[in-house]
Amino acid sequence: xxxxxxxxxxxxxxxxxxxxxxxxxxxxxxxxxxxxxxxxxxxxxxxxxxxxxxxxxxxxxxxxxxxxxxxxxxxxxxxxxxxxxxxxxxxxxxxxxxxxxxxxxxxxxxxxxxxxxxxxxxxxxxxxxxxxxxxxxxxxxxxxxxxxxxxxxxxxxxxxxxxxxxxxxxxxxxxxxxxxxxxxxxxxxxxxxxxxxxxxxxxxxxxxxxxxxxxxxxxxxxxxxxxxxxxxxxxxxxxxxxxxxxxxxxxxxxxxxxxxxxxxxxxxxxxxxxxxxxxxxxxxxxxxxxxxxxxxxxxxxxxxxxxxxxxxxxxxxxxxxxxxxxxxxxxxxxxxxxxxxxxxxxxxxxxxxxxxxxxxxxxxxxxxxxxxxxxxxxxxxxxxxxxxxxxxxxxxxxxxxxxxxxxxxxxxxxxxxxxxxxxxxxxxxxxx
Numbered sequence: 001x002x003x004x005x006x007x008x009x010x011x012x013x014x015x016x017x018x019x020x021x022x023x024x025x026x027x028x029x030x031x032x033x034x035x036x037x038x039x040x041x042x043x044x045x046x047x048x049x050x051x052x053x054x055x056x057x058x059x060x061x062x063x064x065x066x067x068x069x070x071x072x073x074x075x076x077x078x079x080x081x082x083x084x085x086x087x088x089x090x091x092x093x094x095x096x097x098x099x100x101x102x103x104x105x106x107x108x109x110x111x112x113x114x115x116x117x118x119x120x121x122x123x124x125x126x127x128x129x130x131x132x133x134x135x136x137x138x139x140x141x142x143x144x145x146x147x148x149x150x151x152x153x154x155x156x157x158x159x160x161x162x163x164x165x166x167x168x169x170x171x172x173x174x175x176x177x178x179x180x181x182x183x184x185x186x187x188x189x190x191x192x193x194x195x196x197x198x199x200x201x202x203x204x205x206x207x208x209x210x211x212x213x214x215x216x217x218x219x220x221x222x223x224x225x226x227x228x229x230x231x232x233x234x235x236x237x238x239x240x241x242x243x244x245x246x247x248x249x250x251x252x253x254x255x256x257x258x259x260x261x262x263x264x265x266x267x268x269x270x271x272x273x274x275x276x277x278x279x280x281x282x283x284x285x286x287x288x289x290x291x292x293x294x295x296x297x298x299x300x301x302x303x304x305x306x307x308x309x310x311x312x313x314x315x316x317x318x319x320x321x322x323x324x325x326x327x328x329x330x331x332x333x334x335x336x337x338x339x340x341x342x343x344x345x346x347x348x349x350x351x352x353x354x355x356x357x358x359x360x361x362x363x364x365x366x367x368x369x370x371x372x373x374x375x376x377x378x379x380x381x382x383x384x385x386x387x388x389x390x391x392x393x394x395x396x397x398x399x400x401x402x403x404x405x406x407x408x409x410x411x412x413x414x415x416x417x418x419x420x421x422x423x424x425x426x427x428x429x430x431x432x
Contacts, residue, residue, distance in 0.1 A: 029120035031249040036125050039244025043132035046237030047139050048075055054230030054288075055143050058338050061222040062418025063147045064428035070151070074139045074158050081162060082131045083108060089167050090175045091130075099178040102171050121247065129244065137166050137193045143338030144201030145208050145408075148415055151423045153406045157398055161200065164394045169196050169387055184383045185355050185376065187256065188245040190300025190348045195387045198345020200395040201336055202328075207399045208408050210335035212415050224284055231288035235264055238295045242302035255366075256302040259310035260295065266311050267294020270318025286322075289343060293321035296344050297351035301358060305365045309358030313351060321347050349384050356380045 052071040056064045078086075088106035095103060106112075109127065116123040138158040145154070170192045172179040179191075186192060211219065221227055243257035271290025276282040297317035298310055305313065324342035328334050336342070356376035359365035368376050402408060409415070414422040421427060 027120065028117060028122070029248075032119075032247065033121045033125055035249035035253065036121050036129055036244055036247060039240035040125065040129040040132055042237045042240025043129070043136065043244065044075075046234055046241060047071060047132070047136045050230050050233030050237050051136065051139055052230065053226050054234060054292075055146065055338055057223040057226030057228075057230060058143075058221045059146050060219060060418070061429055062420055062427075064222065064420065065424055065426050066151070066419035067142060067146055069424060070142045070154055071139050073151075073155060074142070075135050077155060077159060078135045078138065078162055079131060081159060082127075082134055086134060086162065086167055087127055087130065090171045092175075094171075098176065099181070100172070101168055101177075102175055119247065126247075133189060133193060133241075134162060134166060134170075137189075137197050138162050140193070140197040140340055140344055141201045141204060143340040144205045144336045146337040147419065148208060148211050148409050150407060150410055151419075153402050153408050156406065157204075157402055160398045160402075161395060164398065165196055165200060165391050166192070169390060172386075173383070179383050179386070182379050182382065183371070183376070184379055185304055185359060186300045186352065186383070187303035187355075188242045188299045190296070190352045190355070191383050191387050194296045194299060194344045194348025195352065195384060196391045198341045198343075198348055199388050199391045201340035202334070202345060203392055203395040204399060205334055205336040205341070207396065207403070210333070211337065212412055214335045215329070215333050221285060228284060228288055231291060235291060235295065238264070238299075242299060246303060252303060255306070259305055259307060260298055260302050262307050262310040263298035263314035263317065264291045264294040266314025267291055267297065267318040267321075270294075270315050271322050274319065274322050289325075289339065290318045290322070293317040293343050293347050296347035297321070297354075300348065300352045301355040303366075304355055304359035306358075306363075308364040309354075313354050313358060316350060316354065317347055320350050349388075352380050352384050353377060 048071065052068050055071065056067045059067055085104055085107040087109070088104050089102045092102040092105050094101045109123075112123050112127070114122065114124070118126040138161055141158075141161070142154070149157075168177075171177045173184055173186050173192050174180070184191070213219070238260055239257050242260045243253040246253040246256055268287045268290040271293065272282040272287045275286040294314040294317045298305075298313050301309065301313060321343050324346040325339050328336055328342045329339070356368075356379065357363065357373055359368055359376070360373050361367045399408065410419065410422060
């Protein structure tokens with residue numbers, strides 16, 4: 001991998017080589033620590049309030065609080081699960097099953113102190129930074145079942161999904177698992193986050209079924225200013241997501257930030273232009289959705305490609321994700337409420353494959369080492385297929401089991417009334 005010494009791929013090996021107190025021979029680097037602290041806050045900012053406002057504005061007014069509540073509750077729950085064992089299962093040695101899962105030696109992080117280092121940053125900072133990634137991933141799936149899933153079922157689903165889908169895949173890629181051994185390239189989560197959440201969202205939408213009235217009843221966003229505000233927060237927060245994954249305050253972080261911005265801008269403009277040509281007018285919803293597509297697609301490549309590669313990836317994201325939305329919603333009439341699969345899932349797949357292409361030095365990237373483009377794309381494809389199969393299988397099993405035990409959906413009458421009142425006895429707006 002090419003993120004200097006302390007990449008996510010190498011963290012497991014750092015952990016295994018440390019003394020019981022986890023103090024390395026390295027000294028604390030205050031610049032790197034400050035940058036990762038800042039990035040941690042930015043990534044959490046993406047979920048609270050960025051994703052929360054983005055999703056809440058996209059639903060109908062009677063469900064605005066339900067979406068905000070789901071994002072907030074997921075943040076709290078995953079934080080506790082991360083402490084209890086998720087972190088350990090990803091970033092410690094799993095012994096005989098190390099290729100597939102880590103161990104529990106660091107559950108509740110018993111040996112973490114203020115002087116415990118991972119590389120040249122405090123372990124507490126690395127722990128918190130990685131936690132924010134685990135938080136936003138199940139929160140992304142909320143967009144697929146918005147306006148119709150029971151809150152209690154959503155909580156149990158998110159917890160089980162984090163443990164059975166996110167943890168293993170994250171270990172495979174960033175914790176020294178079998179995909180890391182193959183040399184997969186995923187700088188900030190195209191595979192770990194966007195593919196897992198995206199394809200799981202599609203499964204959730206199919207298992208739950210359509211919202212009452214879809215697709216004949218218009219269900220436009222109830223508050224576009226809220227959507228744009230959340231989208232802007234996502235754009236800014238994504239710099240922590242991608243540039244923070246360098247774990248250093250140096251040129252690699254700067255390049256990751258630059259290519260992230262270029263891809264977002266290219267995805268936005270591409271989506272806007274397609275809409276303008278096809279429908280006669282460019283929409284605000286379209287330009288912000290194109291931005292998210294550009295961000296999600298550049299995520300796996302952000303530490304490996306140059307600005308020209310980012311431009312190509314962003315344009316590709318705008319085109320492919322736009323038509324993916326049309327196919328999913330209009331052709332197959334699948335009610336993925338807020339387009340999680342066509343934007344995040346498809347974007348993650350496309351970006352992960354293109355990483356193996358545009359990382360090549362001949363195409364302006366930082367280099368593929370001693371392997372060819374064809375070889376690296378093959379590795380990326382294996383990772384994509386394995387992640388899709390794992391995510392689809394376990395998401396389906398979890399949903400079907402929960403459906404039989406708890407039920408997935410609110411009743412038709414409750415759906416018509418709105419989840420804010422039915423599930424939370426509150427309303428987002430009052431007539432004054």
